[in-house]
Amino acid sequence: MNIAQIESNLQNLIKSxxxxxxxxxxxxxxxxxxxxxxxxxxxxxxLSKSEGEISWKKKLRFQEEYSADLHxxxxxxxxxxKHEERFVIVTDYELFLAIDSKTGEKLDIxxxxxxxxxxxxLPWAGMEKAQHRNENPADVKAAERMAKLFDEIKKDNPVKxxxxxxxxxxxxxxxxxxxxxxxxxxxxxxxxTNAISSHTAVDGHDLRSxxxxxxEVLNTASKGRKDLPAYLxxxxxxxxxLFKDSFQVPEFSRKSRQLxxxxxEMNWKDINPDIFGSMFQGVIDPEKxxxxxxxxxxxxxxxxxxxPLFLDELKEELEKxxxxxxxxxxxxxxxxxxxxxxPACGSGxxxxxxxxxxxxxxxxxxxxxxxxxKAAAGFNSKSEQLSFIPKAQLSLAASFQVELFSxxxxxxxxxxxxxxxxxxxxxxxxxxxxxQMNVEFYREFGKTSPTLPLKEAGKIVCGNACRLKWExxxxxxxxxxxxxxxxxxxxxxKEQLVNHKLDMxxxxxxxxxxxxxxxxxxxxxxxxxYCSNTPKCKAAFVSTxxxxxxxxxxxxWILIFSQNIEIIFAHTSFMWKNxxxxxxxxxxxxxxxxxxxxxxxxIYSSGKIIQTQExxxxxxxxxxxxxxxxxxxxxxxxxMTNGSMANDDGNFFIDHEEYIQLPSHLKVYFRQxxxxxxxxxxxxxxxxxxxxxxxxxxxxxxxxxxxxNKVAKYRAGSTREATRKLANTSHLFGEIxxxxxxxxxxxxxxxxxxxxxxxxxxxxxxxxxxxxxxxFDFDPWLFSLLSSRLNIxxxxxxxxxxxxxxxYSPVLSYNxxxxxxxxxxxxxxxxxxxxxILEERERHSEKxxxxxxxxxxxxxxxxxxxxxxxxxxxxxxxxxxxxSDEERLEYLFKLYEKMIAEEKVKDSLFEKEKKGRKVKK
DNA sequence: CATCCGACATTTA
DNA sequence: TAAATGTCGGATG
Numbered sequence: 001m002n003i004a005q006i007e008s009n010l011q012n013l014i015k016s017x018x019x020x021x022x023x024x025x026x027x028x029x030x031x032x033x034x035x036x037x038x039x040x041x042x043x044x045x046x047l048s049k050s051e052g053e054i055s056w057k058k059k060l061r062f063q064e065e066y067s068a069d070l071h072x073x074x075x076x077x078x079x080x081x082k083h084e085e086r087f088v089i090v091t092d093y094e095l096f097l098a099i100d101s102k103t104g105e106k107l108d109i110x111x112x113x114x115x116x117x118x119x120x121x122l123p124w125a126g127m128e129k130a131q132h133r134n135e136n137p138a139d140v141k142a143a144e145r146m147a148k149l150f151d152e153i154k155k156d157n158p159v160k161x162x163x164x165x166x167x168x169x170x171x172x173x174x175x176x177x178x179x180x181x182x183x184x185x186x187x188x189x190x191x192x193t194n195a196i197s198s199h200t201a202v203d204g205h206d207l208r209s210x211x212x213x214x215x216e217v218l219n220t221a222s223k224g225r226k227d228l229p230a231y232l233x234x235x236x237x238x239x240x241x242l243f244k245d246s247f248q249v250p251e252f253s254r255k256s257r258q259l260x261x262x263x264x265e266m267n268w269k270d271i272n273p274d275i276f277g278s279m280f281q282g283v284i285d286p287e288k289x290x291x292x293x294x295x296x297x298x299x300x301x302x303x304x305x306x307x308p309l310f311l312d313e314l315k316e317e318l319e320k321x322x323x324x325x326x327x328x329x330x331x332x333x334x335x336x337x338x339x340x341x342x343p344a345c346g347s348g349x350x351x352x353x354x355x356x357x358x359x360x361x362x363x364x365x366x367x368x369x370x371x372x373x374k375a376a377a378g379f380n381s382k383s384e385q386l387s388f389i390p391k392a393q394l395s396l397a398a399s400f401q402v403e404l405f406s407x408x409x410x411x412x413x414x415x416x417x418x419x420x421x422x423x424x425x426x427x428x429x430x431x432x433x434x435x436q437m438n439v440e441f442y443r444e445f446g447k448t449s450p451t452l453p454l455k456e457a458g459k460i461v462c463g464n465a466c467r468l469k470w471e472x473x474x475x476x477x478x479x480x481x482x483x484x485x486x487x488x489x490x491x492x493x494k495e496q497l498v499n500h501k502l503d504m505x506x507x508x509x510x511x512x513x514x515x516x517x518x519x520x521x522x523x524x525x526x527x528x529x530y531c532s533n534t535p536k537c538k539a540a541f542v543s544t545x546x547x548x549x550x551x552x553x554x555x556x557w558i559l560i561f562s563q564n565i566e567i568i569f570a571h572t573s574f575m576w577k578n579x580x581x582x583x584x585x586x587x588x589x590x591x592x593x594x595x596x597x598x599x600x601x602x603i604y605s606s607g608k609i610i611q612t613q614e615x616x617x618x619x620x621x622x623x624x625x626x627x628x629x630x631x632x633x634x635x636x637x638x639x640m641t642n643g644s645m646a647n648d649d650g651n652f653f654i655d656h657e658e659y660i661q662l663p664s665h666l667k668v669y670f671r672q673x674x675x676x677x678x679x680x681x682x683x684x685x686x687x688x689x690x691x692x693x694x695x696x697x698x699x700x701x702x703x704x705x706x707x708x709n710k711v712a713k714y715r716a717g718s719t720r721e722a723t724r725k726l727a728n729t730s731h732l733f734g735e736i737x738x739x740x741x742x743x744x745x746x747x748x749x750x751x752x753x754x755x756x757x758x759x760x761x762x763x764x765x766x767x768x769x770x771x772x773x774x775x776f777d778f779d780p781w782l783f784s785l786l787s788s789r790l791n792i793x794x795x796x797x798x799x800x801x802x803x804x805x806x807x808y809s810p811v812l813s814y815n816x817x818x819x820x821x822x823x824x825x826x827x828x829x830x831x832x833x834x835x836x837i838l839e840e841r842e843r844h845s846e847k848x849x850x851x852x853x854x855x856x857x858x859x860x861x862x863x864x865x866x867x868x869x870x871x872x873x874x875x876x877x878x879x880x881x882x883x884s885d886e887e888r889l890e891y892l893f894k895l896y897e898k899m900i901a902e903e904k905v906k907d908s909l910f911e912k913e914k915k916g917r918k919v920k921k
Numbered sequence: 922c923a924t925c926c927g928a929c930a931t932t933t934a
Numbered sequence: 935t936a937a938a939t940g941t942c943g944g945a946t947g
Contacts, residue, residue, distance in 0.1 A: 489928075491928080492928095493946070494926070495927070515945080516947080518926095550925070550926080551925060551926085552925095576928070585929045586929075642923075642924060645924095646942090647942085647943065649943095650942090676940060676941095677939095720945075722944095723944080735924095737923095747940090749939080751939055752939085770942080770943085800925065800926070801926095802926075802939090802940070805940070807925080811923090811925090812925090
């Protein structure tokens, strides 16, 4: 059941209204199951015994009320809820009251108005309001209304070509402007909607020609207008390019005409152009409709970008200049010259918020100038506080008049957007924002520049930012102050489609490892190019955190830094959220860059701000050492490999219960297998694992034959050639790295919050899956090393992550981990710590590793054992104990650099020696 | 041949 | 129903 259907159901319900069935019809209108409603009607689902009252568990509490005050009745009912009824409804079939017992929202309307408030009961249809929690209801409603209108128009006007689609987009944008205009005094109140309802036919046939002439009127200055009927001539000249070109207006039906009038009757005054645009875009694009505005950036997140990028600094300037009229004027001038550029602007929310913030700052500056002038004139109530201001400044302030208009123009705002509709909306939203700020300006000063005719528009280009020349979109003159910002798309290497890959190829031009980079790296790269050697130009984007982690760091940041660029501020990983979608399942960072300038850098991390001279690509302070993949350990430690990958579509695996029930002659063909989950939660899982000598015999068994066949079929159907080849050996794992004997298992992924990476010994020949790493030939002290605080600190700094959870990788974290020389005696001491940790784990053998290593519940004994272990390990590094993780990391990086340097020396000596030998021969 | 990563996916509280 | 926390195997070097 979709929203449009529900609304029309409600309209029918009111049209063919019946007291007796009203409440049941209402439930039916929201798509609740007919069978349940019949049972409710018969009484066997109704939990209430009183006459005229209905109670349906978790759904509804309903009462007819004719005598008492309805408001009293409903508040009594709402306070005595017994069966978690979601909605309480009381009505005398004229007045209609409802309360949402979960959110506390109230509805108080005439029954006939019910269809207009259809959204109140959407939770019955499984559409939780939480989806748009904290969202301005006006935006949601407007977006939904427009979606309905859009669907209806498309029915009568099939979109065949790109031109059709563009014309429709332009039309909707213009319509939106008219709705907004007539509710915000740009037009007269209701002028647009009234004109349609009184001057066009009910069946909609002449609405098209009417709108065509109206749009022409809006594009014509009063001088050029001839022989117009008064109701058309009453519309003002809009200009600004919004109505400039003529595009085909669609045909209308009775229904679509009515939808326009209905939409016009909404209050468009409360629309937020910054958010609404994104919601609207989600509604219009059928592919994105499922994830309504899922990727738009919330205002708090936009502030996280613009404050450190330029706003904080401008505010500081204002604070410094507030008693100096000359400097205040200079600041006003500066604001009028700043350029803001969003090369992935969508419907423009970054630009709009930046615009509004600059306008507000301008208002504050003008206030200060006025205060100074009042103080100079000696009649300001604040004049006493201002008495310390030098006379010269005051007389300067008195010597000119502050002109009350805004110096900030939309033409200072630049954008690129690939989606035609979004780009139209961005343009429009900027105008709407301008008008809103004009209104705010008027409230402050009683004066403002008129909104109409619209001035020059924001410079939003529809195109692919990866291929456009950015300097053509946002021209750069010497000395220009330019801020590039936005939230470009993220696509990991696997998610990129052919077009994206081509973009990557064009931009990175076969740079080392560019195919591993996320799609967003294009924006950083082009921004770096734009900012390079341009001191007053800075850029900051919201980005997936993966570009600052793991393998991408090595390939990506070296490229950025090579353009004489540095990171000027950063927000470390936080989970992406906005009100349209509570969790997009991605952790993001915000990174600001500019040409090198030696300024103080800021790292924003979980509410704290760290000031530093240098920010590393890992978004930590102090070092730009980059750790790259390494195939063998740097230190004297044994080799670590990934576990064995089944590549079986789950067919090899059986759980513990299935294993128990296997006849014993089959059990021998299965082995216990562990990945991270099994390790943490003590699950037992088994997988088919045939030894060479068993293969022939085993393949005669039906059960095993059927498993192998399924795996073969799955592998043969793969898109990947290597996997299809594996179909020939479908009785085996796809990748086998198992060795017999003892093994040390290290989880491939471990929760962020843990203080230690829980690792374990395997002694019964269990198989380690590809979801964990394994070391086969090792001394026990290695357990201690990998369990140490030092190790997790290193891994946190250098490894990749999955959202915010640590990913353990042999080639990034382990092979690069610097370990000093450790004497045999030390190793023996350390081994004692291993036994102690194992003993402490044994004391709580009923607990899983996940429970034992939950930092809030970690048993004191185990914690102490780890502390002792840390002390023992750290003594191998240096005699003085470490005081913080920062200190540990700094030490490890220094040691790493030293060992890398030594290795280089050794390698070059080795090379020389080799050459020398050749010469001798 | 080896392995990193996911504008995620699934379980848990 | 939000919060917690790791699957699985393709793409890439």
